Amino acid sequence: MIVWWIGIPFAGALVSLLWPRRVVWQVSSLLQVGVACWMTWAYLVRAPLEVTHTLHTLDFVLPWWGFPTSEGWLSRYQIQLFFATDGTALWLGLALALVGLVLSLWPGWTFSQPRFQIPALFILQGFALWTLFSYDLIAFYVGFEAVLFPMYYLLLTSGSPPDETRKTALEFLLYTLVGSVPMLAGILYGASEISRSYGVPFTTNFLEWLKYPLPSTVQVWVYGSFVLAFWVKLGLFPLHGWVLSLYRVLPFPIVVLSSAFLTKLGGIGWLRFAPAFPEGHFSLAPYLGGLGVFSFIGAGLGAFFQKGLRGWMAYGSISHLSLIAVGVAATSAAGFSGAAWYMVNHSVLVAAQLLLVGAIVARVGTDEIARMGGLARSMPHVAVLWMIVALASIGLPGLSQFPAEFLILTGSYVSYALRRAIFIGVLLGVVVSAAYTLPVLRRVLFGPSVQTPADLERGESVPLWILGLWIIGVGFVAAPFLSEIQRTTTPLVEAILFQALGVK
Numbered sequence: 120m121i122v123w124w125i126g127i128p129f130a131g132a133l134v135s136l137l138w139p140r141r142v143v144w145q146v147s148s149l150l151q152v153g154v155a156c157w158m159t160w161a162y163l164v165r166a167p168l169e170v171t172h173t174l175h176t177l178d179f180v181l182p183w184w185g186f187p188t189s190e191g192w193l194s195r196y197q198i199q200l201f202f203a204t205d206g207t208a209l210w211l212g213l214a215l216a217l218v219g220l221v222l223s224l225w226p227g228w229t230f231s232q233p234r235f236q237i238p239a240l241f242i243l244q245g246f247a248l249w250t251l252f253s254y255d256l257i258a259f260y261v262g263f264e265a266v267l268f269p270m271y272y273l274l275l276t277s278g279s280p281p282d283e284t285r286k287t288a289l290e291f292l293l294y295t296l297v298g299s300v301p302m303l304a305g306i307l308y309g310a311s312e313i314s315r316s317y318g319v320p321f322t323t324n325f326l327e328w329l330k331y332p333l334p335s336t337v338q339v340w341v342y343g344s345f346v347l348a349f350w351v352k353l354g355l356f357p358l359h360g361w362v363l364s365l366y367r368v369l370p371f372p373i374v375v376l377s378s379a380f381l382t383k384l385g386g387i388g389w390l391r392f393a394p395a396f397p398e399g400h401f402s403l404a405p406y407l408g409g410l411g412v413f414s415f416i417g418a419g420l421g422a423f424f425q426k427g428l429r430g431w432m433a434y435g436s437i438s439h440l441s442l443i444a445v446g447v448a449a450t451s452a453a454g455f456s457g458a459a460w461y462m463v464n465h466s467v468l469v470a471a472q473l474l475l476v477g478a479i480v481a482r483v484g485t486d487e488i489a490r491m492g493g494l495a496r497s498m499p500h501v502a503v504l505w506m507i508v509a510l511a512s513i514g515l516p517g518l519s520q521f522p523a524e525f526l527i528l529t530g531s532y533v534s535y536a537l538r539r540a541i542f543i544g545v546l547l548g549v550v551v552s553a554a555y556t557l558p559v560l561r562r563v564l565f566g567p568s569v570q571t572p573a574d575l576e577r578g579e580s581v582p583l584w585i586l587g588l589w590i591i592g593v594g595f596v597a598a599p600f601l602s603e604i605q606r607t608t609t610p611l612v613e614a615i616l617f618q619a620l621g622v623k
Contacts, residue, residue, distance in 0.1 A: 120161060121179050121202045121252050124154045124212070128245035132238040139234040141223070147241065148220040155216040162209055163603075177204050197322035201255040206603035207390060207459040208251050211383060214463050215251075217589060218379045218470045219244055221582040225474060227481060228372040232276055239269035243376065250384045256306045256323040256392070260299070263348070263384055267295055270376065278369045287364040291377075294361040298351025305344030309333055312341075328395040332618060338399030345392060346403065352385030353440050356414035366433035371477030378436055378473065379466040386443050386462040390455060393447060394611045397618035404448045404536035411444030412544035419551035428476050428486040431559060436469055438552065439512065445545060446527040449537055450615055454530025455608035460601060461523035464511075464593070468520065471508045471586040475501060478579060479563075482572035488559060493568030500575045502564045504583055509560055511590050513552045518594035522601060524549065535620060 131147035162177055179202045204212070222228065230236045243266050250262030271292050278284030306323060314321045317331045333341060354362035365377055393400045415438050422434035439461075446458025479494065479501060480486045495502035511518035514525075528549075531542040575583070593600060 120154070120158050121177055121204060124151060124158065125202065125245060125248045125252065127151050127154065128241040128248065132241035132245070135237040135241060136234065139237050141230075141233075141237070144237055144240065145220075145223040148216070148223040151216045151244075152213075152220055155213045158204065159209060159213060162204060179203070197320050197324055197327070198257050199255050199324060200258055201324060202249075202252040202258075203254050204252055205391075206605070206607035207463070208387060210460075210463045210600055210604065211387060211466065212248065212251055214466045214589070215244075215247065215380060215383070217585060218375065218466055221470060221474070221585055222372055222375060224578070224582040225372060226576070226578040227474075227477060228370070236273060236276060239272050240376075243269040243273070243380070247380045247384060251387055254325045254391075256310075256325060256328070258323075259388060259392075260303055260306060263302075263352075263388065264296075264299060266381060266384065267292060270381065273373055273376070274365075274369060277373050283368045287361075287368045290364050291361045294351055294358065298358065299348040301344040302348035305341040309337075309341045312337055325392060325395065329614065332395065332397060333399075335398045338396045339402050340399075342393075342396035342399030342403065345396070346389070346407065349385040349389040350444070352388075353382050353443065354437055355411070355441050355444060356417055356437065359414075359418070359437050362437055363430070363433050366429050366436075371473045371480075375470045375473050378469045382440060383462055383466055386440075386458070389443075389447050390459055390462075390608065390611070394614045397615040400615055401450065401536055401619035404450055405538070408445055408448035408531070408534075408537045408541045411441050411448060412541055412548065414438070415441035415445065415548040416544060416551055419548055419555055423551070423555035426488060428480065428488060428559075428563075431488070431555070432472065432476060435512070435552075435555065438548070439465055439469075442524065442527050442545070442548075445541065446530055449527070449530040449534040449541075450612060451530040451534050452605065452609045452612050453526045454534060455612050456601060456605045457523045457526025457528075457530055459604045459608055460597075461520065461527065463600075464519040464523060464590075467586050467589050468508055468512050471504070471583060471590070472512070474579075474583060475505050475508065478575060479572075483570055488562055491563045491569055492566035493564075494570075494572065495564040496568060497571040498574045500580055504575075504580075504587055505564065506560065507587055507590060509556050511594065513556050514549060517591075519590045519597070521594060522597045526601075535616065 127147055127150050131143055135143045158177065165177065180199055246262045246265040250259055250266065253259035253262055271288055274288035274291060275284060278287065309328070310321050310323050312333055313319065313328065313331045316334055319327070319331060332338070351358045365374055418434045418438035418441065422431050422438060425431040425434060443458045443462055446454040446461065483491055507518070511520050514521045528542065528545055531537055531545055
């Protein structure tokens with residue numbers, strides 16, 4: 120079932136090479152949503168029996184490197200195609216399937232080279248799912264890096280002017296490679312140390328790393344290489360330069376691919392693999408939590424002083440994603456669950472807001488906030504949707520992001536790893552979020568009328584309402600989603616606290 124979900128985009132890439140039509144992407148997106156719903160049903164049936172003990176369910180395991188003999192498959196290395204799902208990966212995969220469907224239906228995205236751009240989109244989606252469900256560290260790393268190359272091609276062929284586009288694409292590639300190559304070194308060194316210390320085969324199986332933790336003397340260094348890769352992928356301060364360039368130059372649908380898909384691979388990897396380094400995680404957590412709060416507040420202040428909607432959204436996204444770092448650093452059940460739920464909902468929120476802002480900019484002809492005003496009079500549909508999305512992003516109760524922010528606040532308050540100043544900083548950051556969001560809404564939607572552009576067309580409003588209904592629906596009915604996330608994340612936190620502090 121997992122393999123079918125991963126395989127659908129790759130099959131779509133082959134079909135679209137022969138028949139490069141948008142309908143291929145739309146059919147593939149519908150199939151992915153269908154498989155996601157089917158997998159959700161199967162998971163909910165099986166999870167109560169399995170996931171609490173093994174942290175995952177719905178496995179697919181296939182030996183990767185080795186050679187066949189009459190005795191079976193032999194290899195010196197335990198490296199596998201080990202795909203599985205847990206509560207966090209399941210909901211994130213479902214959210215990404217909805218975002219992918221919306222992008223496939225979005226009329227504002229035109230292709231200059233459809234024969235190659237549509238397959239590149241499929242390959243990016245396929246490797247994003249590959250990474251999302253990987254429980255083998257090498258398999259995870261392959262997907263984590265493979266998404267860069269279709270994204271790099273899409274960046275080069277989608278933006279303007281060409282010089283700025285090439286510079287942005289190169290910056291994106293260099294940032295992410297510099298961040299993730301040390302993680303490969305950490306994986307290989309860590310597997311060698313586990314093999315040497317415990318006398319077991321060289322293994323990159325995450326569950327084996329949980330059984331055989333690295334010696335405490337090397338945990339910090341190996342874990343640090345993982346955190347560097349995840350921090351860059353999330354685009355947090357001070358490694359956020361590529362995010363600003365992407366938002367400034369690229370078309371909004373391309374930015375959705377980065378903000379909704381690629382950044383979440385850093386978040387899911389961090390949540391999943393942190394328990395393999397309990398002492399390293401607990402040693403670095405205070406510093407990561409402090410840097411996360413600084414990024415949360417600092418990027419929020421940066422958004423406050425922006426004069427254009429592109430910059431405003433770029434700094435706002437960096438600020439929001441910083442809360443994931445605070446939740447993981449809190450090392451508490453509430454913090455981990457809040458970070459996971461925040462990550463899932465941010466994919467939907469950022470996609471909806473980027474497409475809405477893109478529709479506004481396309482009609483008005485500029486992203487300068489000062490040259491907009493009173494759009495709610497001529498664009499009531501935009502006004503309603505943008506108000507829902509923006510209020511959800513600042514944590515309005517009853518909308519999707521409120522439970523996540525509340526859990527992160529609670530997790531930072533009860534944390535063994537963080538000082539109370541981090542909790543106060545998160546509270547201050549929430550105030551800053553409202554301070555940079557509400558004035559822009561007031562000016563652009565309800566200020567003095569400057570222009571009277573046309574409202575959304577049916578082809579735009581239907582995809583956006585798919586995301587809008589998610590934002591409203593899971594805000595009111597979050598408990599079933601959170602219960603599955605907590606079933607997955609609570610054992611991970613307990614493992615870290617028990618090995619690092621002896622706390623049960």
